[in-house]
Amino acid sequence: MPWRPMTAQDLAQVQILADTIHLDHPEDARVFEERQRLYPQGCLVLEEGGRIVGYALTHPWHFGSPPALNSLLGEIPSKATTYYVHDVALLPETRGKGYAVQAGERLARHAHDAGFGNMSLVAVNNSQAFWERLDFRAADVPGLEAKLLTYGPDAVLMMRNLAQAYS
Numbered sequence: 001m002p003w004r005p006m007t008a009q010d011l012a013q014v015q016i017l018a019d020t021i022h023l024d025h026p027e028d029a030r031v032f033e034e035r036q037r038l039y040p041q042g043c044l045v046l047e048e049g050g051r052i053v054g055y056a057l058t059h060p061w062h063f064g065s066p067p068a069l070n071s072l073l074g075e076i077p078s079k080a081t082t083y084y085v086h087d088v089a090l091l092p093e094t095r096g097k098g099y100a101v102q103a104g105e106r107l108a109r110h111a112h113d114a115g116f117g118n119m120s121l122v123a124v125n126n127s128q129a130f131w132e133r134l135d136f137r138a139a140d141v142p143g144l145e146a147k148l149l150t151y152g153p154d155a156v157l158m159m160r161n162l163a164q165a166y167s
């Protein structure tokens with residue numbers, strides 16, 4: 001069951017998945033549509049028998065300044081300082097089989113090859129330990145506490161150094 005690039009035709013199914021998985025972090029269709037349109041090379045789906053069972057949304061961004069949830073990016077910054085993971089999500093029955101790690105490694109390779117020295121994300125839903133498995137570590141950015149709380153009480157900014165990973 002390989003990951004493949006997300007297309008515009010996948011967006012309706014991706015939205016259903018997101019609404020099912022992220023009950024506490026709802027996002028509008030325009031958010032998914034914009035990310036897929038602005039940075040298709042960072043958007044993946046996991047498909048099983050014609051049904052999408054997982055997705056990943058990622059894009060270049062500014063380190064230490066995660067986009068607010070349910071907000072549009074406007075454009076991909078020309079001077080991006082991080083490769084940002086907006087979301088990786090799988091249906092519950094698809095978890096625990098290594099697919100999310102596969103997506104993470106594929107995206108890390110892409111980010112490295114695109115010239116990024118780091119990846120970052122905001123871990124939610126108690127996913128911090130999962131991201132640590134992918135070599136992300138909690139990162140302290142002073143002044144970010146209030147913004148992180150808008151993601152939820154357990155939100156943690158995390159960063160992975162890519163230079164170390166592929167040197």
Ligand SMILES: CC(C)(COP(=O)(O)OP(=O)(O)OC[C@H]1O[C@@H](n2cnc3c(N)ncnc32)[C@H](O)[C@@H]1OP(=O)(O)O)[C@@H](O)C(=O)NCCC(=O)NCCS
Pocket residue numbers: 021087088089090091094095096097098099100101102121122123124125126127128129130133
């Ligand atoms: C986070 C998520 C994508 C992980 O998916 P998954 O299918 O469990 O991940 P994998 O099977 O690829 O996990 C691989 C490894 O991570 C570990 N792992 C996964 N979730 C973990 C957790 N919450 N705590 C600790 N370890 C975890 C597994 O034990 C496994 O380790 P191993 O290879 O050494 O045995 C999935 O739980 C999910 O979709 N959650 C809901 C959406 C979400 O919150 N996404 C994160 C947003 S920041």
